[in-house]
Amino acid sequence: MARGAVAVAMALSVGAYAFTVPSMADVTAQRQAAEQAQEEQAVQTASAEATEVALTERRAAVVQVADSVAARAQVAKETASAAALTAEVVAPLDEAVAELGELLELARAESAASPVSAPEPAATGPAAPLPQSAPSPTEGAAEPAPEPLPSDAPAATPTPSASPSETTIVATEVPATVAGVDVPQGPEDATTARLREAVEKVAQASAQVVLVAEANSAAVEVAAGVQAAAAAESERAAAEAARVAAERAATRAAWRTSLDKYSNGQVPESALCDVAFDPSHELRCDAAQQLEQLDAAYVDAFGVHITISDSYRSLAGQYACTRTKGSLCAAPGTSNHGLGTAVDLGGGIQTFGTRQHRWLVANADEYGWTLPDWARATGSKPEAWHWEYVG
Ligand SMILES: [Zn+2]
Structure with missing residues (x-):
């Protein structure tokens, strides 16, 4: 082998070694x-x-x-x-x-x-x-x-x-x-x-x-509040109505005896009350007030007021009645007209059997007014017009 060839072989060998065996630097890296x-x-x-x-x-x-x-x-x-x-x-x-x-x-x-x-x-x-x-x-x-x-x-x-x-x-x-x-x-x-x-x-x-x-x-509370207020108002109104009713009853009771001290036909005008729907007539105050109530119902039924022919009659008036009408008038000093508790009515009521008379027979009692037994058609002295307050 030539020297040159040996050198090449060695170089290759070194090179091969260098390729397969890593250097220290390579290992570190x-x-x-x-x-x-x-x-x-x-x-x-x-x-x-x-x-x-x-x-x-x-x-x-x-x-x-x-x-x-x-x-x-x-x-x-x-x-x-x-x-x-x-x-x-x-x-x-x-x-x-x-x-x-x-x-x-x-x-x-x-x-x-x-x-x-x-x-x-x-x-x-x-x-x-x-x-x-x-x-x-x-x-x-x-x-x-x-x-x-x-x-x-x-x-x-x-x-x-x-x-x-x-x-x-x-x-x-x-x-x-x-x-x-x-x-x-x-x-x-x-x-x-x-x-x-x-x-x-x-x-x-x-x-x-x-x-x-x-x-x-909140709505329920408001509703409850409204309801409570309404209930309170209703209670107040009922109490007021009861108070008024009691007051009226007391007044009426007082009126009932208000003329007891006077003789028949001797009642002063100041002690009597005008009938509101016909002020030319006067009665004991409770009789007048109840006749007004009866008249209100009568107006509802017939559209007109009750016609009054006669009411309180003084003793002088009773004498005059006897003079002019004879036995048609009660003996002076005995008539209920002299007590302010009787009326003579017209407008149809004065005749038995009319609608107006029948209506009064059916409704007057409710207001304390009545046709006395003696004045009825079957009575001792029939007078369809003569009504008395007995309430
Ligand atoms: Zn009469």
Whole structure:
């Protein structure tokens, strides 16, 4: 072999050695790369765990609010029942409560299935090989992913699939309060987002029901007030009517004996009362008042007043009557006309059998007036016109 050939062979040999055996620098670089990859994986793991913790915390807070809102809904329903609200008014609340109950069950079932509430990064150290606590990556990814995205989920992110745990996050821009209660801000998974919306719905429906119940109660109170006022007014009116009636009865009783001190036909005009519908005639006041009442009923029946021919008759008048009419007039000093309690009536009443006479026979008693037995058609001295007050 020529020298040149040997040199080439050696060079090739060295070259081959250099190709298959890595230098110290190469080994260091590889190690560094591996370490870096491991560190990146650790960072990713830590980040995924932090996300899991945030998701869990947020859900726990929303569940807590859900429980208190469900209790509030129960109070609202009791209020509605007390206010006698219709089922129609309470129906939206019932629906919202039912939905909330289902979601609470779902949330609790999920939480029980994946207890991620206690992250344990310290136990295995930062260089833990697997990012997921689930036994295999495929199983870990499959577990939360099938959660259907609600179409009305607000601020839903475009579901990035960078890491398995991130696939469950549907909302990152989340409200800081739920039903007025502060909750930790952070990512939400689909169930938490739906639960949050159901909580808001129940809170609103409860408030609405309570509002209607209060308005209803106010209306009922107003109605009760009006009814009470009407009852009080009616009671006052009844009391007033009773007072007036008692007063009239007392007055009438006083009038009944008001002429007792006078002799027949000797009553002064001042002690008598005019008959209101025919003031040219006078009677004892109670007789006059009751004749007016009888006349009012007579007007209702015939459209005209009762015709009065004679009423109080003084002793002088009784003598004159006897002189002109003879036995048609009572002996002077004995006639009821002299007591202011008798009238002679006309306008048809003076004749037995007329409509007017029959009506008076049927109705006069109610007002204390009567046709005395002796004056009746079958009496000792029939006088259809002569009526006396006996009330
Ligand atoms: Zn008479």
